[in-house]
Amino acid sequence: MNRAEEDYIKSIYELTVERKQPLIKSNELTDRLGFTDQSVNEMIKKLVQKHLVNFIPYKGISLTKKGKDVAIRMVRAHRIWEVFLTEKLGFSWENVHDAAEQLEHATTNDVLLKLYQYLGEPKFCQHGNPIPDFSGHALEVATTSLIETKPGDRFILMRVLDHKELLTYLNEQSIVLYQEFEVIEKDVFNGILVIKIQETIKNLTLKTASMLFGKIMKT
Numbered sequence: 045m046n047r048a049e050e051d052y053i054k055s056i057y058e059l060t061v062e063r064k065q066p067l068i069k070s071n072e073l074t075d076r077l078g079f080t081d082q083s084v085n086e087m088i089k090k091l092v093q094k095h096l097v098n099f100i101p102y103k104g105i106s107l108t109k110k111g112k113d114v115a116i117r118m119v120r121a122h123r124i125w126e127v128f129l130t131e132k133l134g135f136s137w138e139n140v141h142d143a144a145e146q147l148e149h150a151t152t153n154d155v156l157l158k159l160y161q162y163l164g165e166p167k168f169c170q171h172g173n174p175i176p177d178f179s180g181h182a183l184e185v186a187t188t189s190l191i192e193t194k195p196g197d198r199f200i201l202m203r204v205l206d207h208k209e210l211l212t213y214l215n216e217q218s219i220v221l222y223q224e225f226e227v228i229e230k231d232v233f234n235g236i237l238v239i240k241i242q243e244t245i246k247n248l249t250l251k252t253a254s255m256l257f258g259k260i261m262k263t
């Protein structure tokens with residue numbers, strides 16, 4: 045299997061987990077990967093021939109057992125390398141994606157198992173994505189977005205999208221995982237969400253809010 049194929053498999057897996065739906069539409073994959081419909085359709089055909097993907101016309105695509113095994117291996121490798129790069133080598137969270145992307149394709153199962161144990165079997169990467177253990181089990185991924193909150197809600201930040209510009213912006217705003225936000229105001233017309241972190245007020249755009257995930261606390 046080549047690198048492009050592995051990346052497709054991984055994206056299908058991530059979309060399935062994030063959206064909690066059994067089938068992914070090919071246009072969702074096009075959006076995620078930024079490729080044309082034609083190249084996505086060709087790749088899906090190839091992956092079906094290799095028994096990695098099931099395709100149901102007009103319904104969508106899903107991974108076969110074989111495809112899912114490949115995806116879990118890639119996702120695990122990517123996230124374990126991210127933990128290593130940040131915790132042991134001092135990289136910050138916006139700078140680990142590319143290196144982890146290279147390393148995940150070059151890591152044998154033996155190396156990965158040793159690395160995982162060396163790191164103390166971490167449950168999440170620095171962006172809050174769950175790391176599947178070696179039997180394939182992972183803790184649940186946070187899928188409630190900050191944009192779904194309403195004034196008065198308290199929200200714990202548990203996952204952020206791994207986008208360099210977003211992560212750099214969050215650094216500037218001193219926003220980190222596991223902080224608690226209080227939602228003060230939601231101005232849909234102007235696209236602004238006002239939140240309070242400890243005693244500091246921050247105005248986020250709804251676009252930023254849609255990239256932050258966590259848990260709404262019950263009051």
Ligand SMILES: [Zn+2]
Pocket residue numbers: 123126169170171172173206
């Ligand atoms: Zn990550």
